Amino acid sequence: xxxxxxxxxxxxxxxxxxxxxxxxxxxxxxxxxxxxxxxxxxxxxxxxxxxxxxxxxxxxxxxxxxxxxxxxxxxxxxxxxxxxxxxxxxxxxxxxxxxxxxxxxxxxxxxxxxxxxxxxxxxxxxxxxxxxxxxxxxxxxxxxxxxxxxxxxxxxxxxxxxxxxxxxxxxxxxxxxxxxxxxxxxxxxxxxxxxxxxxxxxxxxxxxxxxxxxxxxxxxxxxxxxxxxxxxxxxxxxxxxxxxxxxxxxxxxxxxxxxxxxxxxxxxxxxxxxxxxxxxxxxxxxxxxxxxxxxxxxxxxxxxxxxxxxxxxxxxxxxxxxxxxxxxxxxxxxxxxxxxxxxxxxxxxxxx
Amino acid sequence: xxxxxxxxxxxxxxxxxxxxxxxxxxxxxxxxxxxxxxxxxxxxxxxxxxxxxxxxxxxxxxxxxxxxxxxxxxxxxxxxxxxxxxxxxxxxxxxxxxxxxxxxxxxxxxxxxxxxxxxxxxxxxxxxxxxxxxxxxxxxxxxxxxxxxxxxxxxxxxxxxxxxxxxxxxxxxxxxxxxxxxxxxxxxxxxxxxxxxxxxxxxxxxxxxxxxxxxxxxxxxxxxxxxxxxxxxxxxxxxxxxxxxxxxxxxxxxxxxxxxxxxxxxxxxxxxxxxxxxxxxxxxxxxxxxxxxxxxxxxxxxxxxxxxxxxxxxxxxxxxxxxxxxxxxxxxxxxxxxxxxxxxxxxxxxxxxxxxxxxxxxxxxxxxxxxxxxxxxxxxxxxxxxxxxxxxxxxxxxxxxxx
Numbered sequence: 001x002x003x004x005x006x007x008x009x010x011x012x013x014x015x016x017x018x019x020x021x022x023x024x025x026x027x028x029x030x031x032x033x034x035x036x037x038x039x040x041x042x043x044x045x046x047x048x049x050x051x052x053x054x055x056x057x058x059x060x061x062x063x064x065x066x067x068x069x070x071x072x073x074x075x076x077x078x079x080x081x082x083x084x085x086x087x088x089x090x091x092x093x094x095x096x097x098x099x100x101x102x103x104x105x106x107x108x109x110x111x112x113x114x115x116x117x118x119x120x121x122x123x124x125x126x127x128x129x130x131x132x133x134x135x136x137x138x139x140x141x142x143x144x145x146x147x148x149x150x151x152x153x154x155x156x157x158x159x160x161x162x163x164x165x166x167x168x169x170x171x172x173x174x175x176x177x178x179x180x181x182x183x184x185x186x187x188x189x190x191x192x193x194x195x196x197x198x199x200x201x202x203x204x205x206x207x208x209x210x211x212x213x214x215x216x217x218x219x220x221x222x223x224x225x226x227x228x229x230x231x232x233x234x235x236x237x238x239x240x241x242x243x244x245x246x247x248x249x250x251x252x253x254x255x256x257x258x259x260x261x262x263x264x265x266x267x268x269x270x271x272x273x274x275x276x277x278x279x280x281x282x283x284x285x286x287x288x289x290x291x292x293x294x295x296x297x298x299x300x301x302x303x304x305x306x307x308x309x310x311x312x313x314x315x316x317x318x319x320x321x322x323x324x325x326x327x328x329x330x331x332x333x334x335x336x337x338x339x340x341x342x343x344x345x346x347x348x349x350x351x352x
Numbered sequence: 353x354x355x356x357x358x359x360x361x362x363x364x365x366x367x368x369x370x371x372x373x374x375x376x377x378x379x380x381x382x383x384x385x386x387x388x389x390x391x392x393x394x395x396x397x398x399x400x401x402x403x404x405x406x407x408x409x410x411x412x413x414x415x416x417x418x419x420x421x422x423x424x425x426x427x428x429x430x431x432x433x434x435x436x437x438x439x440x441x442x443x444x445x446x447x448x449x450x451x452x453x454x455x456x457x458x459x460x461x462x463x464x465x466x467x468x469x470x471x472x473x474x475x476x477x478x479x480x481x482x483x484x485x486x487x488x489x490x491x492x493x494x495x496x497x498x499x500x501x502x503x504x505x506x507x508x509x510x511x512x513x514x515x516x517x518x519x520x521x522x523x524x525x526x527x528x529x530x531x532x533x534x535x536x537x538x539x540x541x542x543x544x545x546x547x548x549x550x551x552x553x554x555x556x557x558x559x560x561x562x563x564x565x566x567x568x569x570x571x572x573x574x575x576x577x578x579x580x581x582x583x584x585x586x587x588x589x590x591x592x593x594x595x596x597x598x599x600x601x602x603x604x605x606x607x608x609x610x611x612x613x614x615x616x617x618x619x620x621x622x623x624x625x626x627x628x629x630x631x632x633x634x635x636x637x638x639x640x641x642x643x644x645x646x647x648x649x650x651x652x653x654x655x656x657x658x659x660x661x662x663x664x665x666x667x668x669x670x671x672x673x674x675x676x677x678x679x680x681x682x683x684x685x686x687x688x689x690x691x692x693x694x695x696x697x698x699x700x701x702x703x704x705x706x707x708x709x710x711x712x713x714x715x716x717x718x719x720x721x722x723x724x725x726x727x728x729x730x731x732x733x734x735x736x737x738x739x740x741x742x743x744x745x746x747x748x749x750x751x752x753x754x755x
Contacts, residue, residue: 123396141742159504
């Protein structure tokens with residue numbers, strides 16, 4: 001491996017597949033089925049891709065998450081697993097040069113709802129001071145900085161349809177411009193009653209949310225939750241086992257997807273396209289282009305997985321993790337995010 | 353030798369503030385020493401406090417539901433590009449980086465927690481759709497028909513300044529020909545109640561850096577700056593308002609809400625921004641401070657200035673312009689960047705209002721606390737500093753432009 005590009009060397013995740021370091025094992029990386037919602041009362045069956053409850057300290061010894069919402073707890077677990085997977089000893093590093101870049105669609109919506117609950121119950125004049133700061137979208141990223149003592153740039157972004165892709169690109173940009181030596185990129189969201197019922201009231205949900213039909217047999221959007229963390233570092237650390245190198249990329253809110261992607265590919269064709277179908281609902285649209293339109297028959301296309309599609313704008317890291325877990329082999333890849341709302345995100349990768 | 357492809361310049365500024373729409377109104381008000389903070393009692397039942405609201409906004413009759421934060425951003429963006437959209441052929445490919453902390457929370461009320469579906473059925477669905485921070489950036493794109501990369505930033509009170517940093521990096525990456533970057537936040541019960549619960553609000557007009565400071569006041573507003581490379585700006589004959597010479601971001605990694613007491617993280621941020629700007633501590637003529645008026649922030653910030661400007665031959669002039677129209681949260685960093693550029697172009701050092709009695713520990717030999725009368729002097733280099741919950745710090749170094 002010879003590259004001057006930032007390389008992806010560590011992965012940690014808390015998803016419906018459970019908390020994991022590295023790739024998802026082959027025996028469990030197949031299509032998932034949504035599970036019944038029990039976190040709130042539903043009159044009839046309602047399903048989604050959910051993260052099973054677990055004790056964070058059982059994964060990261062000593063981790064205290066009692067006052068945190070699930071998103072912050074998952075961020076701490078996933079970032080710890082990603083660093084462990086990368087084999088990085090933070091004690092040997094200048095932590096003021098390590099960036100945290102977090103992508104989310106809804107941020108700390110659980111505690112935002114809890115804050116509204118306290119306002120509804122006690123009135124605006126008597127809301128909970130412990131909850132308020134934790135409602136801010138950057139709370140998970142700041143907890144990651146606090147827990148690992150990371151004193152570099154700490155950024156939380158949200159981008160219609162392409163938050164995770166933009167976080168990857170912008171974190172790589174920080175490293176390229178000498179503003180950080182290493183970056184932990186995270187992307188995730190939690191599913192709450194208010195968010196789920198918003199989708200349902202807006203008539204966005206797949207029939208698979210309402211009955212026990214296999215998700216693969218019906219179309220539409222099945223909400224999902226989870227968080228994936230990835231470690232980016234410069235190439236060359238001897239102990240590193242890189243999954244991929246990040247090349248050029250771009251994203252746009254609109255315009256001609258085909259022209260934009262072809263410009264990025266500079267006439268070359270990737271060996272693989274890793275699809276990241278983002279946005280809710282994930283329905284076919286004339287605004288999106290088919291990956292096959294962009295490439296020839298020699299390119300292998302990894303279709304978007306419903307479990308990652310359900311995470312909307314924060315889903316691209318899970319799309320990438322699922323594709324890497326199928327061990328596509330070495331070659332040039334394009335992570336391609338498209339959305340029913342239009343626009344695209346594309347990132348060239350060199351897979352090892 | 354300046355590398356025009358790597359030099360980031362500001363070519364447009366749009367502002368919505370309690371002074372009205374436009375930088376000229378903001379400038380006239382601030383140079384006159386006008387304070388927009390006023391007593392309010394109607395933000396929610398039982399509330400009584402001091403805030404700085406923005407007056408009526410132009411209506412946007414386009415069939416969409418936009419939150420107040422969206423609308424503040426859209427009006428500021430229109431103001432920023434008033435004479436650019438028609439003169440730049442690649443305008444549609446511009447990028448957008450908008451910051452907000454409140455975003456669409458202005459549109460949601462506590463009833464959502466009792467039964468979301470019922471609340472949505474009674475007309476909340478479109479209002480809930482504006483909840484995500486990304487809506488603020490998307491709204492600006494829709495308003496101006498821009499289709500380049502779009503991104504929203506939510507890093508508490510540092511958000512607006514971080515938006516400018518990300519925009520500058522996007523330009524260095526040639527991701528867009530120009531980027532509209534800034535922040536927008538509206539007053540709403542959610543944040544008023546939250547800061548009130550933290551006992552962070554001063555019931556009277558705030559007094560940053562004063563011995564008798566008691567907390568912050570909240571304001572609302574938006575600022576959008578047009579950033580592009582010097583090469584692009586020169587090619588299209590743009591009027592260059594300032595050069596963004598350097599920037600840096602750090603995190604205290606100290607506490608979820610409190611700043612690091614000794615200001616080390618912020619001092620390091622300032623030093624890094626000066627290194628990037630290739631600028632000595634002697635060259636900086638003014639610092640527009642974060643200066644919230646809370647006891648902990650102002651102490652930490654003072655230590656940061658003492659540390660970062662240690663060894664300077666004369667004290668560094670510092671003021672907090674939050675004393676004029678409060679803390680606009682996610683918009684603050686962008687508004688203060690706009691004010692810093694305005695001060696440079698007007699050749700003025702703005703005083704902190706109501707700073708009559710700097711506490712003894714703040715009578716620092718390294719810091720010249722601007723107070724009282726407006727000071728007029730050439731200002732070729734100035735800095736804007738922001739910080740926020742979660743420990744983030746940002747420093748932006750602006751320089752005047754000489755062709």
